[in-house]
Amino acid sequence: MAKRDDLGLREALSDRLLPMLVAAMSFLAALGLAGTLASASLAHAWQNEASATLTIQVPQPDDPGATGKTTRLAAVQAALAQMPGVENPRLMSQDEENKLLAPWLGEDATQLGLDLPSVISARWAGASSPDALGQSLGKVAPGTLVDAGAIWAARVAALTGSLQDCAAVVLLIVAAVAAAVVAVAARAGLAQRRDTITIVHGLGALDGDIAARFSSRATVLVAAGAAGGTIAALPVLAWLAALAAPFAGTGIQPGGGGLFNLPLPLWGTLPILPLAAAGIGWVTSQITVRRWLRGLP
Amino acid sequence: MVRFEDVWLKYSTRPGTPGHDVLRGISFEIPDGGFRWLTGPSGAGKTSLLKLIYLAEHPARGFIDILGTRAAHISRREAALLRRRIGVVYQDFRLLPQLSAYDNVALPMRLAHRGETQINADVTEILRWVGLEDRLNARPDELSGGAQQRIAIARAVVARPKLLVADEPTGNLDDEQAQRLMLLITALNRLGTTVIIATHNMALVERYPAPRLRIEAGRMVQNG
Structure with a gap:
């Protein structure tokens, strides 16, 4: 047509x-x-952001670790330094902990005499899930908690x-x-x-x-x-x-x-x-x- | 060649309901280059028979051969291509209202993908033949009934069809125009076009003697 x-x-x-x-x-x-x-x-x-973030809580950080040679905090820090996949482990300062706890415990929670854990932040760059991290750290400092962002x-x-x-x-x-x-x-x-x-x-x-x-x-x-x-x-x-x-x-x-x-x-x-x-x-x-x-x- | 063998046609008012017979057992044959008048009273079935020839209806039963093609066993594409070989003059003209006289006449050639140069030459020539060379750009609603009929005839013959089917082609024409158009149609017939014309105009039939097909109440009562 x-x-x-x-x-x-x-x-x-x-x-x-x-x-x-x-x-x-x-x-x-x-x-x-x-x-x-x-x-x-x-x-x-x-x-990427959530799954890469690790928060590690070490209760009674100044007590002796499982080996008895160092404190629990030092033992965890040493273990983290040796673990593949863990990057930039950094112990949070008192000021940072205060900021985290301020909504619940007031401006200066560390002065309340509470037995607060030490908190270490790190990034997880491993290929697999960081689930096994908690068990490894529990061996050098029992009771250590690892909060991975994977769930989120x-x-x-x-x-x-x-x-x-x-x-x-x-x-x-x-x-x-x-x-x-x-x-x-x-x-x-x-x-x-x-x-x-x-x-x-x-x-x-x-x-x-x-x-x-x-x-x-x-x-x-x-x-x-x-x-x-x-x-x-x-x-x-x-x-x-x-x-x-x-x-x-x-x-x-x-x-x-x-x-x-x-x-x-x-x-x-x-x-x-x-x-x-x-x-x-x-x-x-x-x-x-x-x-x-x-x-x- | 056009050949009907025991062809019946039914019309039903609603789909799925049994229809009434419009054509009953129609049989005839028109050889290539033949000329036939189709006559009969109003309502006898002349237009219905023509519709079967130009593939606007399907028979209820029977055998139809149009230009060597068995009409019942062709694809839609083959049917369209066959229609291009058939020129039809409708009783109600069926011109496209949005097109000029020129474009209405050119339509069959454009459908056949002819070149515009050839279209221009043929359309101008045929419009001159029907006496409308000065109304090329007029739309159908600007033309009289007779002029519209001449446009319809020009459209039917412009592509030099192998078969020309006309339903009362001179109904709106004066005697002079009717004579002129019959000259055109008989000239085409002499060149090999098979022609079948339905008409009530017995004077015209007498003036151009040719075999007749007469239908009454859906039955063929005269063949020859």
């Missing part, structure tokens, strides 16, 4: 309603896509995994609604141009030719709407990225940076939205029109 608008599709497939509806869908899809990428990024940052890391992973799943479901729903919108628009166009299509069909137009004319028009409108919706979402995404920056450790200052706040992976995937929408528009309109044409002899 010729490239001209023989079927009158410029009127039958309006250049207003369909692009506007698709723009709204794309706006939501952009937010969903950003949510997927952001939760993945936050999960990565939080899990697992909970963060579960939470962010769920957030990613939800964002993916949102994307799927948006895609399904976009397909439904295109199908309804195509059926409305077919109903409006029923007589014209019947005549052209009778003159020997192939189903594929007629469907291609509808698909071309629908694809252009959908792609334009999706591009508009995606562009409209950019300021909102930049604002959200600035809000999330402190949690993701990206170094972006809240409220600053504008569109430059958006992470590179998002810049890489946002252009896919209009392309994906165009694909949905083309496939949906092809299926809708070809099924409708089956009703003709």
